Amino acid sequence: MTTIRQQDLIQSVADALQFISYYHPVDYIRALGDAYHAEASPAAKDAIAQILENSRMCAEGHRPICQDTGIVVAFVKVGMAVRWEDATMSVADMVSEGTRLAYMDPDNRLRASVVADPAGARRNTKDNTPAVVHCELVPGDRVEVSIAAKGGGSENKSKFVMLNPSDSIVDWVLKTVPTMGAGWCPPGMLGIGVGGTAEKAMVLAKEALMAPIDMHELRKRGPKNRLEELRIELYDKVNALGIGAQGLGGLATVLDVKILDCPTHAASLPVAMIPNCAATRHAHFTLDGTGAAHLAPPDLAQWPDVHWSPAPTAKRVNLDTLTREEAATWQPGDTLLLSGKMLTGRDAAHKRIADHLARGEKLPEGVDFRNRVIYYVGPVDPVRDEVVGPAGPTTSTRMDKFTHMMLEHHGLLAMIGKAERGPVAIEAIRKFGAVYLMAVGGAAYLVSKAIRASRVVAFADLGMEAIYEFDVKDMPVTVAVDARGTSIHHTAPKEWQARIGKIPVTAD
Numbered sequence: 001m002t003t004i005r006q007q008d009l010i011q012s013v014a015d016a017l018q019f020i021s022y023y024h025p026v027d028y029i030r031a032l033g034d035a036y037h038a039e040a041s042p043a044a045k046d047a048i049a050q051i052l053e054n055s056r057m058c059a060e061g062h063r064p065i066c067q068d069t070g071i072v073v074a075f076v077k078v079g080m081a082v083r084w085e086d087a088t089m090s091v092a093d094m095v096s097e098g099t100r101l102a103y104m105d106p107d108n109r110l111r112a113s114v115v116a117d118p119a120g121a122r123r124n125t126k127d128n129t130p131a132v133v134h135c136e137l138v139p140g141d142r143v144e145v146s147i148a149a150k151g152g153g154s155e156n157k158s159k160f161v162m163l164n165p166s167d168s169i170v171d172w173v174l175k176t177v178p179t180m181g182a183g184w185c186p187p188g189m190l191g192i193g194v195g196g197t198a199e200k201a202m203v204l205a206k207e208a209l210m211a212p213i214d215m216h217e218l219r220k221r222g223p224k225n226r227l228e229e230l231r232i233e234l235y236d237k238v239n240a241l242g243i244g245a246q247g248l249g250g251l252a253t254v255l256d257v258k259i260l261d262c263p264t265h266a267a268s269l270p271v272a273m274i275p276n277c278a279a280t281r282h283a284h285f286t287l288d289g290t291g292a293a294h295l296a297p298p299d300l301a302q303w304p305d306v307h308w309s310p311a312p313t314a315k316r317v318n319l320d321t322l323t324r325e326e327a328a329t330w331q332p333g334d335t336l337l338l339s340g341k342m343l344t345g346r347d348a349a350h351k352r353i354a355d356h357l358a359r360g361e362k363l364p365e366g367v368d369f370r371n372r373v374i375y376y377v378g379p380v381d382p383v384r385d386e387v388v389g390p391a392g393p394t395t396s397t398r399m400d401k402f403t404h405m406m407l408e409h410h411g412l413l414a415m416i417g418k419a420e421r422g423p424v425a426i427e428a429i430r431k432f433g434a435v436y437l438m439a440v441g442g443a444a445y446l447v448s449k450a451i452r453a454s455r456v457v458a459f460a461d462l463g464m465e466a467i468y469e470f471d472v473k474d475m476p477v478t479v480a481v482d483a484r485g486t487s488i489h490h491t492a493p494k495e496w497q498a499r500i501g502k503i504p505v506t507a508d
């Protein structure tokens with residue numbers, strides 16, 4: 001019988017969540033370094049370099065890898081010979097209490113992204129609680145914890161299907177991954193759960209993402225069973241789709257594919273797929289009754305020797321004098337370094353702007369989008385002398401339904417976000433001669449260093465979703481949809497799929 005203190009689990013969870021907010025797992029960073037060296041697509045290579053540079057900066061500065069510091073997911077295996085000392089909370093509440101402590105830590109405050117009443121008021125719980133906890137009683141006298149902070153962008157791309165037993169899992173994955181776009185911030189991993197029941201397959205897919213990346217080792221030693229064969233086949237074929245880093249077209253879409261399975265009903269083949277993004281964050285610890293767990297900091301010498309700097313061909317753009325005519329000269333794939341003032345806004349601000357318009361009201365004093373650039377972002381709060389915390393782009397497709405309104409009624413000139421735009425937004429961009437620019441998801445701390453001043457302009461009550469004005473210097477972006485409506489997220493993956501040549505390219 002081992003005695004575990006409630007406080008030891010709480011403190012271990014808090015420490016682990018702080019740890020993973022700024023340290024990528026070394027296996028991920030090594031695999032990304034290999035992908036950087038192998039990458040042949042200049043745009044994808046630049047994006048990977050930004051993610052690597054950001055990762056090193058975060059590890060050194062102890063600040064979050066991404067502005068979305070995630071929703072906490074924990075798998076807790078409690079030995080049946082464990083006795084809890086002074087426990088007043090459930091195990092799930094202990095994990096949530098550790099989450100609260102981690103996210104409120106004044107030295108590295110993390111963004112609270114969890115909202116209660118999700119089908120109604122969607123009220124931010126302010127401390128990122130509750131965590132999602134999967135607890136299991138197992139033989140033994142230890143408590144084993146795997147804990148992750150899962151980004152919303154990648155979680156939103158989760159998929160599930162009930163296949164017929166004779167259907168091909170590979171065909172379903174290859175058909176489904178392109179529909180996920182790039183909002184899950186590749187290169188990352190795919191977690192796949194096969195079998196059980198519907199909910200079991202989803203949990204298996206999530207748990208699969210907790211394992212270290214070992215595709216290189218697996219290929220070297222060769223598969224030993226059907227699941228390992230399937231992992232290799234999916235890894236090769238998904239990468240042959242040519243989606244590439246951030247959907248910019250290239251060789252590295254996934255760094256690994258993880259699969260867990262369990263027996264299922266003879267009539268069923270449930271398959272779940274959950275991607276993990278460039279902000280892959282997970283840690284593992286065991287409590288054995290001797291106190292809180294200690295996670296040893298990684299040796300930064302293990303980070304690949306890759307240092308990002310802007311491409312010599314990057315165009316410098318002054319946002320304060322930018323005209324529609326100048327923006328119309330940009331081509332998809334052009335890299336720009338933006339300087340000057342831009343406004344921010346994401347889901348809640350767009351909804352409010354739409355509500356104002358519907359009521360025939362003017363926008364609040366000082367908010368004028370005419371010929372301006374908007375950045376879809378919800379930054380982390382600053383600490384110490386920071387102007388703003390990590391401030392990477394959020395998924396742009398969520399703003400697609402507001403794009404026509406923003407261009408027609410508010411005269412917006414350009415948008416910055418992450419990943420692709422949908423057909424409705426692209427048509428509006430073409431119609432109004434606007435442009436869409438893409439920043440790298442998963443490079444939030446690097447991007448925040450380009451922000452020299454920040455002030456709230458409107459909707460302060462929305463917190464990180466308020467409208468800010470940022471004054472930036474040399475903020476790196478890529479032209480993703482030009483003024484004629486050509487999208488790099490449509491053209492580049494097809495081009496790279498054809499170049500890789502392992503999967504036929506079909507017209508959409």
Ligand code: SF4
Nearest residue numbers: 066151153154185277
């Ligand atoms: S890397 Fe992308 S998907 Fe992952 S947490 Fe950051 S913004 Fe979200």
